[in-house]
Amino acid sequence: MKEDFYKKIFDPDKISEKPEVLEGIRVLELCNVVLGPALTDFLAEFGAEVIKVELPGIGDVMRTVTPSFFYYRNLSPGFEEQNHNKYHVAIDLRKPEGKELIYRLAGKCDIVVDNYRPGTLDRWGIGYRQLSNLKPDIIYVACSGFGQWGKNALRVSYDAVAQAESGLMHITGFPGRPPIKSGAWILDFQTSITGAIAILAALIYRRRTGKGQFIDVTQIESAIRMMDWTWIYIWLTGKDRERVGNKDLAIVPSNVYRAKDGFVAIAAFTPDEFLALCSAMGREDLKKYKNPEDRFHPEVLEEIDKTVSKWCEEHTCNEIESLGEKYGFPCSKVLSPEDVYNSEHFRARRTVWMLEDHLYGELAEVQAIKMSETPGRIKWVGRPVGFDNEHVFIRLLGMSVDEIKSLEEKGVIGKWSDRKGSSPPEDWDGKAGLFF
Amino acid sequence: MRDYFEWAKSLTDPAKVHEKPEALEGIRVLDISYGNFAALFASSILAELGAEVIKIEPPEGDIARKMTPFGIKHKDTGLAFLAEGRNKYYITLNVYTERGKELYKKMVKKSDVVIESFKPGEADELGIGYKNLAEENPRLIYAAISTTGSFGPGVKKMRSYDIIEQARSTLMYMTGEAEFDPEVPEEYKIPLREGNWLGWYTGGAWTAYGILLAIFWREKSGKGQFIDVSPCECLLRHSNYFLQYYHESKRVVPRSGPYDPAVFAYTVVKSRDSYVFIAGYSDPNWKGLTDLIGRPDLFERFPTPKERLVFENQIEMRKEIEKWSLERESDEIIRLVQEHNLDETKTGTVVVGKVYSPKQASENDAHYERDILKIFRDPYYGELLVQGSSFSKMSETPGRIKWLCRPIGADNVYIYAKVLGLDAKDLKLLKETKVI
Numbered sequence: 001m002k003e004d005f006y007k008k009i010f011d012p013d014k015i016s017e018k019p020e021v022l023e024g025i026r027v028l029e030l031c032n033v034v035l036g037p038a039l040t041d042f043l044a045e046f047g048a049e050v051i052k053v054e055l056p057g058i059g060d061v062m063r064t065v066t067p068s069f070f071y072y073r074n075l076s077p078g079f080e081e082q083n084h085n086k087y088h089v090a091i092d093l094r095k096p097e098g099k100e101l102i103y104r105l106a107g108k109c110d111i112v113v114d115n116y117r118p119g120t121l122d123r124w125g126i127g128y129r130q131l132s133n134l135k136p137d138i139i140y141v142a143c144s145g146f147g148q149w150g151k152n153a154l155r156v157s158y159d160a161v162a163q164a165e166s167g168l169m170h171i172t173g174f175p176g177r178p179p180i181k182s183g184a185w186i187l188d189f190q191t192s193i194t195g196a197i198a199i200l201a202a203l204i205y206r207r208r209t210g211k212g213q214f215i216d217v218t219q220i221e222s223a224i225r226m227m228d229w230t231w232i233y234i235w236l237t238g239k240d241r242e243r244v245g246n247k248d249l250a251i252v253p254s255n256v257y258r259a260k261d262g263f264v265a266i267a268a269f270t271p272d273e274f275l276a277l278c279s280a281m282g283r284e285d286l287k288k289y290k291n292p293e294d295r296f297h298p299e300v301l302e303e304i305d306k307t308v309s310k311w312c313e314e315h316t317c318n319e320i321e322s323l324g325e326k327y328g329f330p331c332s333k334v335l336s337p338e339d340v341y342n343s344e345h346f347r348a349r350r351t352v353w354m355l356e357d358h359l360y361g362e363l364a365e366v367q368a369i370k371m372s373e374t375p376g377r378i379k380w381v382g383r384p385v386g387f388d389n390e391h392v393f394i395r396l397l398g399m400s401v402d403e404i405k406s407l408e409e410k411g412v413i414g415k416w417s418d419r420k421g422s423s424p425p426e427d428w429d430g431k432a433g434l435f436f
Numbered sequence: 437m438r439d440y441f442e443w444a445k446s447l448t449d450p451a452k453v454h455e456k457p458e459a460l461e462g463i464r465v466l467d468i469s470y471g472n473f474a475a476l477f478a479s480s481i482l483a484e485l486g487a488e489v490i491k492i493e494p495p496e497g498d499i500a501r502k503m504t505p506f507g508i509k510h511k512d513t514g515l516a517f518l519a520e521g522r523n524k525y526y527i528t529l530n531v532y533t534e535r536g537k538e539l540y541k542k543m544v545k546k547s548d549v550v551i552e553s554f555k556p557g558e559a560d561e562l563g564i565g566y567k568n569l570a571e572e573n574p575r576l577i578y579a580a581i582s583t584t585g586s587f588g589p590g591v592k593k594m595r596s597y598d599i600i601e602q603a604r605s606t607l608m609y610m611t612g613e614a615e616f617d618p619e620v621p622e623e624y625k626i627p628l629r630e631g632n633w634l635g636w637y638t639g640g641a642w643t644a645y646g647i648l649l650a651i652f653w654r655e656k657s658g659k660g661q662f663i664d665v666s667p668c669e670c671l672l673r674h675s676n677y678f679l680q681y682y683h684e685s686k687r688v689v690p691r692s693g694p695y696d697p698a699v700f701a702y703t704v705v706k707s708r709d710s711y712v713f714i715a716g717y718s719d720p721n722w723k724g725l726t727d728l729i730g731r732p733d734l735f736e737r738f739p740t741p742k743e744r745l746v747f748e749n750q751i752e753m754r755k756e757i758e759k760w761s762l763e764r765e766s767d768e769i770i771r772l773v774q775e776h777n778l779d780e781t782k783t784g785t786v787v788v789g790k791v792y793s794p795k796q797a798s799e800n801d802a803h804y805e806r807d808i809l810k811i812f813r814d815p816y817y818g819e820l821l822v823q824g825s826s827f828s829k830m831s832e833t834p835g836r837i838k839w840l841c842r843p844i845g846a847d848n849v850y851i852y853a854k855v856l857g858l859d860a861k862d863l864k865l866l867k868e869t870k871v872i
Binding site (some may be wrong): 009021042077080162177178189193210211217224242249267324325335343371 | 437440441442443444446447448457459460471473477481485499502503504505506507508510514515518519520535567583584585586587588589590591592594595596598599600602603604605606607608609611612613624626627628629630631633634637638641642643644645646648649650651652653657659660661662663664665666669670671672674675676677678679680681682683684685688689691692693694695697698699702704706710711712713715717718721722726734741742745774777778785787788789790791792793794795796797798800802803805806808809811820821822823825826827829830831832833837
């Protein structure tokens, strides 16, 4: 009955009937790679109209970033992951007429997101200083590795630079083994969600006061911010934080264990969860460590960890998960992309979001939080370079066909090159997927 | 450039933060989570942006206060809780009693946002779930955080833990030492967690984003809503192209340690004194990197991603780069790279970062200059090194820290008087009946 209530308010079949919270908010994306494009992607998922500006020809670098040189109907998965629901135009920003076009577009936008090296767009005359003169209530987010000012402002950065310099990489890995960089570009994404939060706060403030603002978000600061107890611990103890594999120094037990047929994560900190785990293992003797604070003692910790480890080796992931449910301790198999892809649960929640794209056919995307009134949605996926030139320049800017032609001839605007990742699928009929 | 940096700093100068307005002033948030740092991070973000966050704990305190490295406490508070205690008000309330429920409902009626981390269904069983609360306050924005979320065929009644969120995100499966590197001992070729509470911090950021979207929507429509957050789904959204690539190729990329399946060079190598991350993966940047290390032969042998994405080649190229880096200190490498990048006669941009331990990172004055690390003097907890707000560089409504944390129930008098008009006699009775 109660479960039905949630099924009803989150009914996936009703998503397309519901409103989009950011409808009417227009965003100009002057970005490349992941941090920046992911930020506007998070806005586009909730209804913002994102105009992504790329260089004519090869476009965004991510169009050619793909594992093992794999393309899916000319689409690179590395580009696909953070480019949904956007309009793709190609403008050469370095040409005077290109700048002129940016002014015209920015004049019709609420938000500008930039991830060029700090100061670059300002030097080109299309940074916040110039655009805010044109449109004072614009909200401008500048994304970078180290910030728009400060002693490292000139340094170039990628995700892993911030993983390295924050100390995050140092605390990831096994003791006595090298530090490990994350399997994903986590700080590009974390900084993007940080920027998206800042934009929403700025939109709420703008609605109240009419004022726009300038926002500076960085990879290194996202990393430092999310390193939980690290800084207070260093301050109070004078000690460093080291890598400890899959253990958690602040939660006992919490670890990843080898089961018969895979790996399983188990955590049981509260007394009821810990007692449940002991019962499931048939280890009444360990119930004396019911109080979580008693479990931090190195010998106790070791005893519990070894016991759980040994017990897991004798069971399959499924068995452990069933026992977790039966007795009441949290656990889960370590899921592979294949596991998640095939999971009925993630499909039913539309976390694994299947769609039939006009250009690329059947695709699988990811949708994160579920909102009952204004759910996020995936409508289409990363389109070829300049694919929406006509749609944007004619419908939004009211350009004539002649003007478009002339700008094309001068190389101010353009479309894809024949390079993989920037062009439509090879069997494209010249029409499919076009909005205009 | 100088002019740009000075101007950018004048807009977002940390010294002026406290003179500026707060974006979320007037928004009241109840955080009734238990043992959950996704929720605590979400409410920290809202509190940094000016919301009035009331943290509701059971009379014995939130068990999150006990999740602390080695069990270390500072003034009876765990270090992780101290890091996420900022700007909040602390009250106690036992919602497992009838009177407690009644008071909670009254509080909710006068609030804008609730954040909770009950096991799915638990709040409804107690009669304080979204359905009941929204009937009395249709403007209520309600965020529920749990591992499986509140609906779907795989809903499980378990509390959320970071290790389990990481395990279910695919990121853990994809992070760890390189499976294809013959020099890595077999026992280390296993899934690895990110060293911080990445699952929780990612889930927390998305919770805050959902709440702000909902506030924005409510100002337009007058309607509140339910936000269902599963932190592992948020982390899945940050996990590159893993799911898309599986759908398209039915393959899973291997765990890659210091390598990357989609780009090279994007790698970690040893230097004379530590490790450095070094990158140059597009063709011109790879050319730049091979020029920098004086090995144009590497560029000739591996000129395109086709050659560079072959794992055997990556192992070989990395070894060659490491020969160069092992002869130099990390700081020297960073200097050489910067010189290369600023020299316009050189090809390509090389990106580099030094792998710092957290303690070394905490000694970097750049982080204090940018106010992302700060020694904060709290009235109760004294001087502590903490992470600043990642929203502190918003020009009009910067995020900020006002105080670090408060003991259990420290704000009972103020909040119960302010919100519910309870006087000394009322509170005495509540205390006697163990409601607070």
